[in-house]
Amino acid sequence: METVKIGLLGFGNVGTGVYKILKENGADISHRDGLDIKIEKILVRDVRKKRSIEVDENVLTDNVDDIVKNPEISIVAEFMGGTEPAREYILKALSNGKTVVTANKEVLAKHWPELEKAARAYGVGLYYEASVAGGIPVIKVMRESLQANNVYEIMGIINGTTNYILTKMSEEGRNFAEILADAQQRGYAEPDPTSDVEGFDAMYKLSILASIGFHARIHIDNIYREGISGITVEDINYGKELGFAVKLLAIAKKQGTSIEARVHPTFIPMDHPLASVRNSYNAIFVKGDAVGNLMLYGRGAGDLPTGSAIVSDIVTACQQKGRNLYSTFYNEDRISPEITMIEDWETEFFIRLTVKDEPGVLAKIAGIFGKHDVSIASVIQKDHNRGEVPLIFVTHKAKELSMGKAIEDIRRLDEVIKVENVIRVER
Amino acid sequence: METVKIGLLGFGNVGTGVYKILKENGADISHRDGLDIKIEKILVRDVRKKRSIEVDENVLTDNVDDIVKNPEISIVAEFMGGTEPAREYILKALSNGKTVVTANKEVLAKHWPELEKAARAYGVGLYYEASVAGGIPVIKVMRESLQANNVYEIMGIINGTTNYILTKMSEEGRNFAEILADAQQRGYAEPDPTSDVEGFDAMYKLSILASIGFHARIHIDNIYREGISGITVEDINYGKELGFAVKLLAIAKKQGTSIEARVHPTFIPMDHPLASVRNSYNAIFVKGDAVGNLMLYGRGAGDLPTGSAIVSDIVTACQQKGRNLYSTFYNEDRISPEITMIEDWETEFFIRLTVKDEPGVLAKIAGIFGKHDVSIASVIQKDHNRGEVPLIFVTHKAKELSMGKAIEDIRRLDEVIKVENVIRVER
Structure with missing residues (x-):
């Protein structure tokens, strides 16, 4: 039995999920995978804060160096969100020889080459299954199950909040503002909903998905973005008449060396598999030249689903130790600089x-x-x-x-x- | 660049798919994964037979030892179907130090412990992504993405032929015999359709899926099986009135140490994600205590989708060399012999x-x-x-x-x- 000591950067929703999963299913993981995963330290803002779950006070710290420089810790899991100080902490962890597992789509979408280079340089792993679509293992599937394919299309419902709002608008006939306010009250939408509603969150995720799928880095600056705040019940009703459902889709298509990437409200036929993805569920529809149409459906957020992806990455990191898979982007590596981003799709x-x-x-x-x-x-x-x-x-x-x-x-x-x-x- | 020489046992539908994929996307695989996969030998019944694709005659052989005992070959891919001589050939390949990749659900469902033991004993890998649901990477997802979970329910549409027949019956109102005859004529159903129509094929696949998902070997003798030949258009129409769609579902549930496994025609509510899986598509709906509801949807058969899974396994085998994942079944290993199979579900x-x-x-x-x-x-x-x-x-x-x-x-x-x-x- 190998003991693996990990450190958590952040103890909000996702951090708590990871903690719960290891407490609940840790013995099974030990048994099945021969790994005893132990949470050594958790970075929090306030060590003394009252929490919903009971945690040994010695595990909590407000000093990031207790984790990123801790010689006992081999894997650091980050779910602070945002770019700074997440970027700084991840780089510190990597440069101290720690493998990093992150749920942070924004820092990855914005600083991927820098983080990837650091991981390579220090010979450690960088894992990010949880950064896109929570519990849905789309990153592993794209990297490790579709190697035989030329993936040429990705369409995803990868923001749960907007899918929830559009589902409710569609099924209850209430308008955007009303459903949003309702969702905010229930905690399904953030007090500042901009990142979800205006498509920034989906854009970060699409940047990651399309980069992995097409083996070419798709920078967020090259992604067209339009949110759902302009969608009305009238649009939805006319769409229904025409046999369409409305979804905020993250779309990336590749034809030869031309790539287009965009996030916008989209009508899709009612019998498309994405049309029946309701409420806060996520789904990613992928087309590959060998596999054909493939769809993954599940929970795109939440403490346990996202925690499921984090813990899976931790187990994978332990099993692949020293055999890290790094991403090869044709365009970043200047191997195939002729890739062009299409704006006139x-x-x-x-x-x-x-x-x-x-x-x-x-x-x-x-x-x-x-x-x-x-x-x-x-x-x-x-x-x-x-x-x-x-x-x-x-x-x-x-x-x-x-x-x-x-x-x-x-x-x-x-x-x-x-x-x-x-x-x-x-x- | 590592050169990997492989041998194919069988050159029908799936074998041809693997051949086409390596020809079409081999250069990309070399570039991305640093692997030059070369088909060294292909076992066929008749070397001289006229084929739809052009193959170097020196690659073809009718002597299995040219593959399983060939010192040049490190990976053997098997898609002959049936138990014998597939079992014998797989064991020969394993005992000669070759990793085996198989699409053969029947041999795996029936002889898994024997094959697994041989792979362990000779320190080689045994991969079988293609054995369940063709191009859908459900085996890898269950093994390598759901480690954090206690999986407690699996419901799958894992036979394309029956799903095609039921979809047509449901959408066109024609009866079973008529649609079956039609499907046979189009090559969607076998001349002897028993294995598909009576649920044997789904039973083999469920045995594999449930064993992986529950970490306990679910033997085919413990799976209740009932086919779709008794389903009528009248049943389907009454079901519609009640809000149900009919599917041949492979179902496995676990509660504590009690497990039930069954294949039978099933009504599910129209708004269940499985209800919208039409024609020959497959889908597997999994419930885990951390990940929640997860569904994988795609092509369950066909030369290229199944070939996609085979080639993915080959790439994975090369990348995991010497780090083979073997399956741990609680009950086979007598670790937890108290697992009971429920018949009165x-x-x-x-x-x-x-x-x-x-x-x-x-x-x-x-x-x-x-x-x-x-x-x-x-x-x-x-x-x-x-x-x-x-x-x-x-x-x-x-x-x-x-x-x-x-x-x-x-x-x-x-x-x-x-x-x-x-x-x-x-x-």
Whole structure:
């Protein structure tokens, strides 16, 4: 039996989950994997703070050096969130010969090459299964089960808060602000919901997923990002009529050496496996040239699911000791510098307008679409209302930038009262 | 760059898939994983047979010893199917110091301890990702991503043929025999469909999945098995009315040291993630005490998806060389011999009867259920037809054996024309 002493940086939600799991299932892990994992030290802000679970006071410390410089500790698990001081502490741990296991998507998305280089230089491991989609082992699957594949598409529901909000809007017909307030009250959404609602969290995660999947670093600066705060119940209802469900999707596609990466609200057909992912569940849909379509579904957050990924990484780190897998990014290593990030991708579009009830409006709008090479697949014109008419278009595949120009021109028409929404459609 | 020479036992569907993948993506695998995987020899029945893909004739052999005793070859991949001579060849390869990668669920389910012991004894690896659910990496996920968990439930759609048939029956309203004949003609079902249709294939796979998940060997003799040939369009339609989809599920549950394992047609609620798994797709739904609900979805068969799993195992075998993970079964190792297999499990039941249109029938049947401690959740009585009435019951959770006795008693009633079907319900 090998005893492995670990240190935890942070003792919030995830840290507590790890603590609970090792307490509850530690004996099973010892038995099955021959590992006695012992929490040696936990970094907290206030050692004296009253906690919901009972912890030996000697285990707690407010001095990070008690962990990152502790010769007893071989693995450091970090879940502080944010970039600083997380980055600094991780680098310190790595440079002191400790393998690092992290749940921190932001620090990884922003500082990956620096962290990866340090891990390589000091011959230790860097593990981050918990950084994307909580308990869903998508990182290991992409790295260690899809080696035979050229992965060319990733579509994920990787933010639970927004999926919860969109599910409730869709099923209960209540508007965004109301559901968000409700979610905040229940603790499902943060007091400042920006990172979730505006797609930053999903963007960090997509940066990690796509980099792993495509073996090319996809920097967050190259990811288009749009949140869900502009989605209305009207959009959702018209989408339903057309057979679509709305999801905040993180999408990355590769064709040859061209890559596109984007996070935005998306309509997908009701019979797409991602459409039935409800509430705060996450799912990642991957296409590989050998494996075909593959989807992983599960809990993307929470103390125990995320703790499950952290503890799995710890066990893996012990079993792979000295055989660390480092990530090879074609573009960072300048092996294949010709990779280009595409900004003018193609999707279908759902466009919802409110127009004046006058003859010739439809012809004018259709003319603008035609001018910009946007081909219309279907039109819905609904019940009049005080001279205003809702007008919905679904297009065939069109270029992003052409659509932008078409919408600009449409907005300038006197007959167009409002461009209510433009939502991309994926299949 | 390490060169790894491999031998293939079999060159049918899966073998061809492996060959194609290495030809197409071999350079990428070399680049990413530092491995040059070279197919040294392929065992075929007839070296001279005309093949759909072009292969160097020197690579083909009809003598197994050219592979299992070949000092150049370090990894042998087997996809012959069946128990003999697959078992013999695998043992020969292991005893000659070769790591074995297999897609053969039957040989593994039946002879696992023998194969595992040989691998341990000769210090080589035994890998079998491809044996369950084709391209879906469920074995690796269960072994290497859920270490923190006590897995207590597994429900899987792990036979593509039956899922295809049930999907078609459900969506097109055509009966079992018709769809099966159609599937056979298209090559989706075998000329002798027994192994798929009667649940043997799913039983082998469940034996492997449950053994890995519960760390206790679940022998096929301990798995209840019932196929889908008795399912009718009428059952499916009544199920729909009740909000259920029908699936051939492989189910294993653990409570303390009690384990139940069974393969049978099952009604599940329409909003269960497994309900939307259509056509020949597979999916495995796992519950763990830390990770919560986790589902993996993808292609359960086919040359490239299964080849994806085989090649992944080969890469993994090279990277883990000398660090083979062997399976620890509590019960095989007599560490925890108190594990008991439950035969009298509990489920809800859907019961469809045709009864005579006479007063008092319902009361008599309800009385029999009551006598056997079966509590009724809902009843549907439908349109009369020449004095015959369809009568459908859904029960609350009831014991399997009690239900068997109740059905026996009901069958004996003069008023009961036929017990049309009894289908278990899971949620």
